[in-house]
Amino acid sequence: MKGFDVVIIGGGLSGSSTALNLAKKGYSVLIIEKEKNQDFKPCAGGMASSMKKFLPLEIKDAIESKIKNVEFRWKDSDNVIADLTGESPFWIIKREKFDKLLTDESLRNGVQILKPVLVEKITKKNDNWEITCNNKKKYISEFLVIADGSQSKWAGYFKLGPRKPKFANTISLRLNGLGKIPKDAVRFEFGFIKYGFAWAFPLKESLNIGLGTFINNSPLENQTINNQIIRSFGFEEFPYKTINKKLRIWNGLHPINGDKILAVGDAASLCDPFLAEGIRPSLISSFYAAECIDQCISGEIDNLNLYTKNINNNWGRSMAWGRRIAQVFYRFPRTGYQLGVKRKTAPKRIAQILSGEMSYEDIAKRVIKRLLINS
Ligand SMILES: Cc1cc2nc3c(=O)[nH]c(=O)nc-3n(C[C@H](O)[C@H](O)[C@H](O)COP(=O)(O)OP(=O)(O)OC[C@H]3O[C@@H](n4cnc5c(N)ncnc54)[C@H](O)[C@@H]3O)c2cc1C
Structure with missing residues (x-):
């Protein structure tokens, strides 16, 4: 039986980013991943370059396009073009390349990766996690990170995130x-x-x-x-x-940590419910997951509740507005297109959302302010 500071279930974007962030802080980390290799990742790769501050490595080799314009169409006509040539551009990354860079850099920093291996049972013994896998081996860790993506089995098991995921x-x-x-x-x-x-x-x-x-x-x-x-x-x-x-997709503000356990990325239901943006919250959650585990181990904080708080403040509050916008926009898309996309100031705002300069919350506050001034 081998012991680690942290075991991570799932070696996708959020699992390997968390692993790399932790390894760089000097912790021993094991990733358990169920797939051998994935040659096509179902992800369009759109990413705000402002996320650089949350990236644990240089990713220029994975950036395939730098986007200058966002084109919107209603049934292949009624064009709107948003100019994206601001301070922080929008990148298209090839996910297979990006994930490989992360995995390679994690290995270089001492992370151990087991694949293809499936976790069968997780129990807590003497304040440590005991993880039993289908390779008939058991692994022990002080902290556990759930990063098994949208089809997560373990987030629900440990009551992390919404009871009824959307x-x-x-x-x-x-x-x-x-x-x-x-x-x-x-x-x-x-x-x-x-x-x-x-x-x-x-x-x-x-x-x-x-x-x-x-x-x-x-x-x-x-x-x-x-x-x-x-x-x-x-x-x-x-x-x-x-x-x-x-x-x-994001479905309300819920605890995404427990005692020495937390969920990151899709497993934590963080994906934007309006535009399907999931890379950004994966990187943000991986960053704060590593920070909070580090602070817990070094005794600066007693538990991981700060993790849920940070994610709610830095992402969840904006997503609460994103969900409201999605529910109205997708029910009345023609009106949504006319008022939300074709409005004179809309292209600039959309560009600011995609580049990470503005959140849905900022936009909502502006609209409310405008309504109050005009009423
Ligand atoms: C069609 C599509 C397009 C998208 N386009 C964009 C985009 O342009 N921009 C953007 O920001 N986001 C996009 N997203 C969202 C983004 O891809 C995800 O949010 C992101 O991949 C989440 O990373 P993750 O590591 O949390 O999950 P994943 O990348 O899904 O990784 C989870 C990992 O866990 C493993 N796993 C699962 N179960 C277990 C288990 N029981 N034991 C061990 N391992 C397990 C899986 O094999 C996988 O490797 C898109 C998503 C889709 C579906």
């Missing part, structure tokens, strides 16, 4: 070439998909396409509509393989 339905695919999408622009396509939208994010030589529905658990199986959307991005012939994934 999910967006998504379909994703990658096509060779960029179609009609410029190499420095992303496209958001509204109107075709009920209760959701489609997006096209350019990599160097291929296009990440995604379709998602965000409320009412609405399905995405209409092949005719899906083909129409893909054609609108400039592809006539498209032999493709799609991946369907249920993405766990």
Whole structure:
């Protein structure tokens, strides 16, 4: 039986970022990951460059595009373009490259990674976690991090995050070439998909396409509509393989820590319920997870409650507004498009949200202020 300061379940973006943050602080860390390798990650890779401050490593090799414009369409017309050439641009990263950089750097910093290994049982013994795996071995740690993503089994088991998680339905695919999408622009396509939208994010030589529905658990199986959307991005012939994934989205302010345990990333239900942004909260939660575990081990704080508090303050409060906006926008998308996207000041605000300069909370406060002044 081998002992570690921290065992992390799940070696995706949030699991390996947490591991690297902790290893850099000198802690012994084990990641237990169930998959051997994933050659295609269903993620469009859009990321605010302002997140640099939460990144535990240099990622320039994974950045495939730097975005200057955001194009919005309603049923392939009614164009709106937001200029993104501000202080902090929006990057498109190739997730497979990004995840590999993280894994390699974690290994270099002494993190141990077990894969493909499945956790079968977790118990607490003498104030330590005992983790039993399907390789017939047991591992012991003082702290446990749950990072097993949207299909998390362990977050619910330990009552971390919402009792009833909410999910967006998504379909994703990658096509060779960029179609009609410029190499420095992303496209958001509204109107075709009920209760959701489609997006096209350019990599160097291929296009990440995604379709998602965000409320009412609405399905995405209409092949005719899906083909129409893909054609609108400039592809006539498209032999493709799609991946369907249920993405766990933010659903209220809930504790995401317990006694010497916490959840990060999708497992903690942190993904933006309006735009499916999950990289940013994965990095923020990984950063604060490592900070709080460090403070706990060094005796500065008695428990991990500060972790939940930090995430709620730095992300959850904005997501509470994101969820309200999603519920109105996706129920009345035509009106939402006219008032929310086509409004004169909207492109600037959208750019500020995507670049991380503004939160949904800031936007909501502005709107409320405007209403009060005009009333
Ligand atoms: C179609 C789509 C497009 C997206 N596009 C964007 C985007 O453009 N920008 C953005 O910011 N976000 C995007 N997201 C969201 C983003 O991809 C996720 O929020 C992010 O990957 C979350 O990282 P994670 O480490 O928490 O989860 P994951 O990356 O899912 O990692 C979880 C890991 O845990 C492992 N695991 C699961 N169960 C177990 C277990 N029992 N034991 C051991 N290991 C386990 C899995 O194999 C996996 O490796 C998108 C999501 C989807 C579905």
